[in-house]
Ligand code: FES
């Protein structure tokens with residue numbers, strides 16, 4: 001069985017698994033990092049959203065063989081470490097401040113997508129406004145969308 | 160897009176002291192509870208009988224609850240002869256040596272925030288900080304029978320008083336112990352944040368006192384509860400206690416648990432709804448696939464266990480199975496509608512020139528949560544352990560024990576926090592299945608439904624028709640009749656508790672339960688003369704359950720559309736009409752507030768309109784005003800793999816829901832309900848075709864997304880004099896549905912006759928095949944980064 005190695009939340013990890021297994025399962029089932037959630041497995045619900053080299057991606061739709069040893073994968077568990085200071089990432093703080101989460105199942109994906117969207121807007125010189133937020137496809141079946149909007153705008157100010 | 164305004168909640172102004180203050184102090188109700196024998200202080204209350212007396216004068220007017228006293232009428236040392244029995248059905252508040260208080264909540268939290276509100280209730284009564292209260296979810300406790308059900312938005316309503324009783328008893332005992340310890344009159348002591356202090360500043364903590372306050376034998380005691388006027392925690396907005404865990408990935412859902420050897424397990428299911436396997440052609444071959452450990456044919460399909468879910472999915476899709484037909488083989492929307500039509504009950508009041516009639520169809524909707532059905536099961540020869548979200552764990556425990564051929568107490572059910580419920584987790588399909596699969600494999604399993612199964616084979620909100628006839632004179636409504644005809648909603652195993660869960664399986668057994676539920680919950684809040692509401696249900700073999708209520712959203716949609724028509728016939732504005740015909744002053748107050756907050760009657764551009772609707776349930780009243788944009792530019796906007804259509808641009812939601820424990824949590828529940836209302840009315844439905852549901856995932860089933868949600872949402876929680884909390888979880892939906900439907904009719908001039916509005920539009924997707932059952936994961940995820 002091939003060995004695959006990559007950086008996960010700042011640590012180099014190795015795992016013996018077939019090439020075609022999708023990264024979400026490698027992370028959750030084999031490496032036991034369970035922040036990214038399964039909600040569809042087909043790149044639709046965005047519950048599994050994590051970052052690869054700082055960009056949002058959906059590990060349910062990437063095979064482990066396509067990940068390079070130098071690739072840096074960040075899940076919600078590693079997000080705080082990507083921000084300066086010893087606390088949480090400003091987006092996580094905003095999420096708590098606005099009391100966004102209901103069941104919480106979608107929220108790791110929501111936050112990871114939000115951080116990437118804000119970075120993208122800033123890089124492109126766009127406002128983080130409702131139009132930008134409406135590009136986010138993450139489902140929240142508990143219907144917390146309106147607080148998510150507030151939190152993204154608040155978090156963006158501190159990023 | 161209009162100016163966007165952030166969501167706002169008006170925080171409650173400090174309550175005015177009521178004039179009844181002094182008087183109510185004298186006649187404070189006293190409640191019966193217990194101090195349970197132990198080495199630490201454990202105070203308890205019964206869930207069923209909460210009050211023994213309504214008018215025993217309160218001995219002390221101090222802020223602190225008066226000392227519990229052993230009632231002469233009830234000597235528990237006699238009763239204790241009956242060993243375990245007297246305390247078996249108690250809920251208990253325990254004071255720990257580390258200065259915390261713990262409580263196991265016999266309810267399930269799937270995002271409603273009831274853990275947080277329970278912390279607040281206990282903290283209030285004991286003058287603690289809510290953080291000092293540790294609330295966990297109780298394992299299944301059969302002795303609680305009716306009382307371990309989470310459903311119908313009843314949690315806070317039914318647990319509020321018993322929890323307070325137990326907490327008040329604990330607070331009183333601690334104070335007594337401190338007084339004895341300090342040699343002081345307890346009237347001079349103050350209790351704050353788990354420390355009791357005397358006037359000289361000497362202090363003892365709850366942790367120091369718990370052993371001294373403990374009871375050597377169980378005693379019954381009476382207690383008065385804290386006056387509402389003295390509340391400092393209840394009614395103040397509070398962030399969820401697990402907010403941090405939820406944003407850091409620490410919160411554990413069922414499939415996140417690491418239980419030794421409980422490997423990922425998925426079922427291969429039939430193309431037909433509820434089809435089952437006759438034979439499998441390639442069991443042995445699939446067993447050798449990479450990562451796969453077990454493949455076994457079971458009742459509902461073929462179970463595959465492996466190292467990763469991904470490998471299980473590949474194996475499921477490789478199976479060659481011969482399937483038996485399902486329970487609705489060959490059926491489709493039209494054939495179900497035909498059966499419903501045939502079962503419709505007649506309207507009684509004669510049709511005349513003043514009659515207005517409406518006839519509405521509501522299609523199937525999925526109550527799938529984002530976390531799919533899941534459970535971990537470890538079945539051994541003589542015992543079983545289950546982990547899973549369950550709103551009715553006692554019924555689950557009983558049913559699983561029966562299926563496994565074990566006594567009920569051989570099954571341990573650990574209730575997990577669920578990733579959403581909305582009615583789905585009133586049932587325990589996954590737990591039952593996991594138990595059977597674990598038994599068949601002889602190994603622990605972590606069973607999860609695939610999204611496509613959850614959508615296609617999971618429970619649905621039943622399809623229904625709702626017919627209404629109103630007889631209207633020049634200035635009055637003389638009759639208002641509702642006939643709701645629905646695909647049967649499966650008897651709720653918790654609501655009707657384990658005994659009737661079995662009875663419900665008998666033919667027609669469910670009818671009585673459903674009919675009484677309809678009659679208990681459906682209420683026409685207007686003075687409309689002879690008002691009748693009847694339900695008829697047809698059992699057609701669907702897997703059904705509520706979805707943030709069963710009947711109310713649909714009935715409210717139909718009713719409020721008719722109310723608008725009556726108003727039009729009488730030449731009255733929809734708001735003014737509702738206000739004039741509202742049955743109670745309380746409803747009128749909510750209507751008036753909503754009209755003011757929502758700027759009712761403001762001028763709206765062509766193709767856009769306001770809509771208003773009222774709904775009364777859960778001991779509360781809600782009024783919703785929406786603004787709906789039906790202009791072609793909005794309706795036809797294009798978003799990949801999405802439904803667009805008419806857009807709700809603003810929602811004003813005003814609710815009087817009785818006593819509110821946590822306004823921030825309550826607002827969140829309304830917000831979720833409003834977004835559900837949008838989905839139910841505009842975009843979300845399942846299409847039945849050839850015996851199966853077409854929609855397999857979120858790119859087929861269009862639940863509200865960011866591009867649908869209202870840019871402006873104003874939720875107003877009105878101050879209420881009601882002494883107890885009403886319902887929350889479902890109360891945001893019905894009024895929203897009604898208001899959107901009415902706004903649509905006003906914006907377009909067309910009264911809709913079916914819901915959701917886009918149900919008959921061409922499908923904006925190509926359906927996934929039903930066989931193989933699970934759409935394979937794409938591999939191009941690195942091309943969609945941002
Ligand atoms: S699980 Fe990855 S997008 Fe849904």
Ligand code: FES
Pocket residue numbers: 101102103104105106107139140141142143144270529578579
């Ligand atoms: S918080 Fe439950 S799905 Fe978003």
